[in-house]
Amino acid sequence: MSKVWLITGSARGLGLHIARAVLEAGDRLVATARNPDRLTPLRAEFGDRVATFALDVADPTAAQAAVDFAADTFGRLDVLVNNAGFGHFAPFEQTDPDHFRAQVETNFFGVVNMTRAVLPVMRLQRSGHIINISSVGGRMTGPGMAAYQSAKWAVSGFSEIIAKETRHLGIRAVSVEPGGMRTEWGQIARGDAPGLMEDYAPAMGAMKAALEQVVGNEIGDPDKIAGIILDLAERSDVPEHLLLGSDAVELLKKAEEGRRKEAETWESVSRSTDCGNADLSFLKYI
Template structure:
């Protein structure tokens, strides 16, 4: 039986690749975008297997409407892919507050709104996959990406908690965390950068120069990432986090090594705040 997908941010980049891969697998898709007319070529090509829907993921009522549309059109919802998102490169101090909030609202609350709308459907079905497209930036940090990476860290934490809560009734939740991909993400990210204050030239400026040199040479292939997403949707067991790309593995490994070294260096201070004779055995039941 073909699966029913709802995919956000489908008009371009990774989202479009996932739509195309799901259709190639014989599944049916509701593809959402702020400007769904950008999907008209795919709708014309795939007929009744693909329906487009206008969606601003920051609008909770619109998110509910998208899920309702998918169920009304195809009868169920098997896979939700929370892909919509964007980032703007800027020092935190120079980031416009409205832009900061917009990045949080899209990258994090978009995931929350769609998940909230989809879960009752999947719970009644006793099955479903929620695949949150995050980033290695959800477990690392880079100067100039405070809003984007704060949202992605939140997505990772939300995914872990939700995965535990819904496992008992057959729903799987995973955060997919790619490194750089050859999409238009990088062009958008650096296209809104203000002139840097002199004090940020050494740190943020160096990162901006690195980003400029990396755009167009990313190691990640969005078509291959899309194939992994299709595979995950067919698995009974998925990890809470899945890094994709050799660059993601490298960057995460470097960041984790620093965290582990800090934890060892400060372990005595960390333990010094306990009551005397504290018993940790109860924590084993919380895993």
């Protein structure tokens, strides 16, 4: 039986790669974008198996309308891919407050809005997959990506909580955390960066050099990633987090080793705040 998918941010980048993979596999799709005219080629190629919907995921009312549209059009909704998002490379101090908020609204609250809308449908079905496109930047940090990475940390944590809350209902949620991908994302993220304040050059220099080297030569193949997404939607044993790309694996190893060493260094201070009758037996329930 073919599945019904809803993918946010379907017009370009990874979202478009996933959309094409879904349709080429014979499934049905509600493809969404802020400007649905950009989805016309999908409709022309795949006909009635794809429906398009204008969607700003930051708008909770629009998110609910998109889910209702999918259920009304195809009778069910099996897979939600929360893919819509964007980034911006600049030190926090040089990031416009409205731009910062817009990234968090789209990258995190967009996921919240779509998940809130889809859960009643999947709960009644007692089945469904929620695939959240986060980032390895949701598990580690680097200077210059405060808004984007803060939002992705929130997505990765939120996704893990939803996975724990809904597994017994037949719903599977996974945070997909890729490294760099060969899409236009990196070029767009750098495209409107302000001139770097000299005081931030020591912090930003290495990251800036890394981005300049990697943009256009990213490790991740978006078609292979799309294939993994399709496979996840067929499985009941999905992980709560899935890194994709050797760069993601290596970056997280480095970040987690740094956190482990820091925690060990400060462990005695961490434990020093316990009450005298501290009882840790409750931890067995968590």
